[in-house]
Amino acid sequence: MMLxxxxxxSTSIFSPAGTPARSIFSLSMLVLxxxxxxxxxxxxxxxxxxxxxxxxxxxxxxxxxxxxxYGSTQIELSWTVIPILIVVMLFLATARIILVTQDxxxxxxxLDVTVIGHQFWWEYHYPKLGIVTANELHVPVxxxxxxxxxxxxxxxxxxxxxxxxxxLAGKVDLIPNxxxxxxxxxxxxxxxxxxxxxxxxxxxxxxxxxxxxxxxxDFAAWVAHQQQPAAQSADPAAAEGRSIFQHNACISCHTVAxxxxxxxxxxxxxxxxxxxxxxxxxxxNTPANLRAFVQNPAAFKPGALxxxxxxxxxxxxxxxxxxxxxx
Amino acid sequence: MAANPxxxxxxxxxxxxxxxxQVLHDWVTTVDHKKIGLMYIGYALIFLxxxxxxxxxxxxxxxxxxNHFVSPxxxxxxxxxxxxxxxxxxxxxVLFGFGNYLIPLMIGARDMAFPRLNAxxxxxxxxxxFLLYFSYLGANGLYGAGSAPDVGWWAYAPLTARAFSPGxxxxxWTLAILLxxxxxxxxxxNIVATVLCMRCPGMKLNRxxxxxxxxxxxxxxxxxxxxxxxAAQIMLMLDRYLGSxxxxxxxGGSAVLWMHFFWIFGHPEVYVLILxxxxxxxxxxxVFSRKAIxxxxxxxxxxxxIGFISxxxxxxxxxxxxxSSGANTFFTLATMAISVPTGIKIFNWLATIxxxxxxxxxxxxxxxxxxxxxxxxxxxxxxxSVAPFDWQLGGSYFVVAHFHYVLVGAILFILFGAFYYxxxxxxxxxxxxKLGKWHFWxxxxxxxxxxxxxxxxxxxxxxxxxxxxxxxxxxxxxNILISSGAVLQTIGTLLFVYNMxxxxxxxxxxxxxxxxxxxxxxxxxxxxxxxNFAVIPTVESRRPLxxxxxxxxPDSHYE
Numbered sequence: 056m057m058l059x060x061x062x063x064x065s066t067s068i069f070s071p072a073g074t075p076a077r078s079i080f081s082l083s084m085l086v087l088x089x090x091x092x093x094x095x096x097x098x099x100x101x102x103x104x105x106x107x108x109x110x111x112x113x114x115x116x117x118x119x120x121x122x123x124x125y126g127s128t129q130i131e132l133s134w135t136v137i138p139i140l141i142v143v144m145l146f147l148a149t150a151r152i153i154l155v156t157q158d159x160x161x162x163x164x165x166l167d168v169t170v171i172g173h174q175f176w177w178e179y180h181y182p183k184l185g186i187v188t189a190n191e192l193h194v195p196v197x198x199x200x201x202x203x204x205x206x207x208x209x210x211x212x213x214x215x216x217x218x219x220x221x222x223l224a225g226k227v228d229l230i231p232n233x234x235x236x237x238x239x240x241x242x243x244x245x246x247x248x249x250x251x252x253x254x255x256x257x258x259x260x261x262x263x264x265x266x267x268x269x270x271x272x273d274f275a276a277w278v279a280h281q282q283q284p285a286a287q288s289a290d291p292a293a294a295e296g297r298s299i300f301q302h303n304a305c306i307s308c309h310t311v312a313x314x315x316x317x318x319x320x321x322x323x324x325x326x327x328x329x330x331x332x333x334x335x336x337x338x339x340n341t342p343a344n345l346r347a348f349v350q351n352p353a354a355f356k357p358g359a360l361x362x363x364x365x366x367x368x369x370x371x372x373x374x375x376x377x378x379x380x381x382x
Numbered sequence: 383m384a385a386n387p388x389x390x391x392x393x394x395x396x397x398x399x400x401x402x403x404q405v406l407h408d409w410v411t412t413v414d415h416k417k418i419g420l421m422y423i424g425y426a427l428i429f430l431x432x433x434x435x436x437x438x439x440x441x442x443x444x445x446x447x448x449n450h451f452v453s454p455x456x457x458x459x460x461x462x463x464x465x466x467x468x469x470x471x472x473x474x475x476v477l478f479g480f481g482n483y484l485i486p487l488m489i490g491a492r493d494m495a496f497p498r499l500n501a502x503x504x505x506x507x508x509x510x511x512f513l514l515y516f517s518y519l520g521a522n523g524l525y526g527a528g529s530a531p532d533v534g535w536w537a538y539a540p541l542t543a544r545a546f547s548p549g550x551x552x553x554x555w556t557l558a559i560l561l562x563x564x565x566x567x568x569x570x571x572n573i574v575a576t577v578l579c580m581r582c583p584g585m586k587l588n589r590x591x592x593x594x595x596x597x598x599x600x601x602x603x604x605x606x607x608x609x610x611x612x613a614a615q616i617m618l619m620l621d622r623y624l625g626s627x628x629x630x631x632x633x634g635g636s637a638v639l640w641m642h643f644f645w646i647f648g649h650p651e652v653y654v655l656i657l658x659x660x661x662x663x664x665x666x667x668x669v670f671s672r673k674a675i676x677x678x679x680x681x682x683x684x685x686x687x688i689g690f691i692s693x694x695x696x697x698x699x700x701x702x703x704x705x706s707s708g709a710n711t712f713f714t715l716a717t718m719a720i721s722v723p724t725g726i727k728i729f730n731w732l733a734t735i736x737x738x739x740x741x742x743x744x745x746x747x748x749x750x751x752x753x754x755x756x757x758x759x760x761x762x763x764x765x766x767s768v769a770p771f772d773w774q775l776g777g778s779y780f781v782v783a784h785f786h787y788v789l790v791g792a793i794l795f796i797l798f799g800a801f802y803y804x805x806x807x808x809x810x811x812x813x814x815x816k817l818g819k820w821h822f823w824x825x826x827x828x829x830x831x832x833x834x835x836x837x838x839x840x841x842x843x844x845x846x847x848x849x850x851x852x853x854x855x856x857x858x859x860x861n862i863l864i865s866s867g868a869v870l871q872t873i874g875t876l877l878f879v880y881n882m883x884x885x886x887x888x889x890x891x892x893x894x895x896x897x898x899x900x901x902x903x904x905x906x907x908x909x910x911x912x913x914n915f916a917v918i919p920t921v922e923s924r925r926p927l928x929x930x931x932x933x934x935x936p937d938s939h940y941e
Contacts, residue, residue: 065856069841076774082770086764090762097729097732098754098757101753108735109740110740111739117739125678125941126677131677131730134725134726142718146714153711153714157706213545214546215538217777217845225776226702227704228703228704230631232635232636233704252702252777252845253538256546257455257532258454260454260850
């Protein structure tokens with residue numbers, strides 16, 4: 056398929072890499088073949104009728120009206136019954152996939168993650184592992200012989216959002232005051248991309264999703280690292296930055312585990328330097344980008360709820376050094 | 383063309399030229415269904431151009447990734463205003479306009495049942511449209527926040543709560559929808575009363591033109607669907623200003639409740655828009671195929687069936703909100719079921735064409751475009767009815783492509799067809815066929831360039847309502863092509879507008895019955911006199927003018 060070729064390594068629904076996406080893919084191929092069949096039949100008949108029954112001025116009977124036919128019960132019955140049969144078949148195939156995806160029994164060793172949507176970023180809690188992180192979700196690869204799927208319990212802190220990684224599963228909305236669940240089981244290690252699929256406000260477009268499927272060893276190492284408290288850098292610039300960070304409004308919204316920073320409105324920054332991107336996946340996590348973001352978040356994401364911090368250049372450098380040290 | 387004995391000459395001598403103020407006074411105070419119909423149509427065409435321009439701005443913004451043509455705030459306002467305008471202030475009024483104009487003429491009546499309610503409904507709906515656009519000036523209000531509404535045309539809670547939508551932009555949206563709804567219910571009431579009580583002698587229900595049947599079903603749907611929408615707007619206003627918590631999730635309200643309210647309106651609304659489109663096709667296809675409609679009773683039954691089934695499918699807009707597997711299964715079945723009566727319609731149109739002598743007028747060409755495009759729109763609709771497939775495709779550009787295939791590919795195409803067909807009746811002059819065919823081909827190419835290709839970024843994972851996108855996703859090439867199609871559609875539409883203006887002054891005189899058609903509106907002069915018919919006609923079949931033109935072989939022998 057041309058479309059799946061384009062989508063390799065990207066976000067095509069036609070290059071599935073997990074059970075839910077794969078079962079949807081095979082169902083969609085059935086649906087596509089049936090609808091293509093219907094299209095070719097009906098469009099073919101239409102085209103034939105339009106060419107065959109066009110008014111010809113050269114026809115000796117051109118002025119005469121054609122025979123008036125008012126209907127035919129048998130013919131009309133046939134084009135009622137045949138579609139009904141197709142609908143029944145399609146419905147049964149669909150109902151099966153709905154049940155196996157939505158009502159799949161949860162294996163004992165499934166990983167639980169709580170996902171909370173925010174304007175305009177993602178908060179992830181691993182309740183059994185004691186990890187809180189943001190924007191980059193790490194899950195273990197699931198071996199089909201010993202499946203270790205990840206179950207996501209999802210809600211929202213503000214407006215509606217939707218979690219959509221096309222190669223892993225269909226989308227499920229995050230709705231405030233409500234908990235939805237879904238599961239993913241990536242077959243191969245790697246990075247799976249997606250983004251918020253429910254309009255949630257000004258920066259809906261830059262609320263990107265990154266799911267890292269790690270091998271069991273990599274995942275265990277990642278968990279062990281994330282469970283550590285924040286790194287204490289010996290670098291004097293970082294130490295100064297830490298002091299500035301803690302004496303500004305930063306701590307009202309951000310948490311750095313093991314420090315006085317315990318805010319919960321913004322992303323947890325305990326291990327921010329271990330992440331590949333900032334601003335919900337919209338730019339690479341480089342010191343220059345971090346500095347520019349702290350200075351004025353709206354430069355990357357107009358409408359972001361974090362205000363510009365009004366720090367002078369020296370303080371900005373120090374805070375950047377501190378954040379970069381939070382490995 | 384047979385001489386038409388029903389046409390009464392001499393009653394409509396041209397009136398002396400009047401001052402423009404008198405003309406204006408005449409239009410503002412009129413209760414004539416034809417003038418109100420034309421005002422509805424004119425008003426809708428103005429908004430069509432406005433909302434079309436908004437679409438063009440969005441396509442410029444999306445042509446390349448990370449574009450800065452408009453800001454995210456402006457883009458969000460553009461898609462909100464585009465959707466709201468097209469549904470409530472283009473689609474509804476243009477269809478009500480045609481209904482208002484045609485229904486009394488087609489059933490041999492002199493006006494609608496309630497002429498003053500008719501005028502009220504138009505003016506209140508028009509005021510709604512004015513309020514929506516006044517938001518650009520007025521929504522700043524006391525808060526200094528907001529301008530035009532930016533919550534999307536379905537305005538999901540809690541984005542509309544005061545916390546997330548300060549200022550008055552959402553209030554303007556709410557009031558505009560509320561007023562438009564009052565107007566819609568008034569007109570629907572009028573149509574139902576007119577159809578049930580004002581038919582001329584001999585016009586039994588089973589002899590009504592299919593157009594009238596479809597408007598009857600559409601108006602009944604309006605009652606059932608606009609009421610919950612209006613209720614929801616009032617609840618939203620209570621939430622925003624009187625401290626209730628229907629949709630206020632911060633205080634225990636339910637965001638999903640709003641979705642149910644909105645889509646129990648929103649899905650039947652699609653049928654409120656498409657049923658009149660079927661109505662136009664039912665009149666145009668037989669006349670230009672020179673055959674009676676195939677299977678009239680089945681067409682009526684299918685229309686009524688679609689009306690009922692359409693009330694049970696709304697939550698297919700909500701397959702991703704976390705409904706139970708049972709609910710997802712039910713709404714999959716209900717949605718698929720609607721394809722059966724819809725299929726009957728397509729097959730009956732095909733059978734009407736079969737064995738006919740097709741005249742390729744501009745009107746018929748747009749109608750044939752409608753047939754093919756509605757077929758495709760129906761098939762992508764079946765794909766989206768498959769709940770798991772929808773978990774992938776829902777909220778993506780595939781859905782945007784699907785419903786624009788319905789709204790543009792089907793509804794707008796048949797509307798253009800209806801304009802070419804009834805413009806002579808409304809103005810007394812023919813539209814230029816040559817310009818009409820240019821319009822058709824340019825618009826057709828633009829349409830397919832835009833909306834065929836728009837399915838692809840959806841399959842590649844591009845969500846709707848994003849003001850920009852990442853460069854590495856492979857979406858750019860498709861978006862450039864989609865945007866270039868929008869330019870062609872704009873050119874086609876401008877050609878149409880030019881044709882309407884030019885033909886009004888220079889078009890050939892139409893005469894009462896330019897298409898050699900069979901329904902009653904063609905039995906009176908073009909444009910019809912204020913009283914429509916000098917003598918109320920009496921009919922004996924579904925095609926009274928066929929009976930007149932073929933006294934040796936009248937329809938009444940077969941029905």
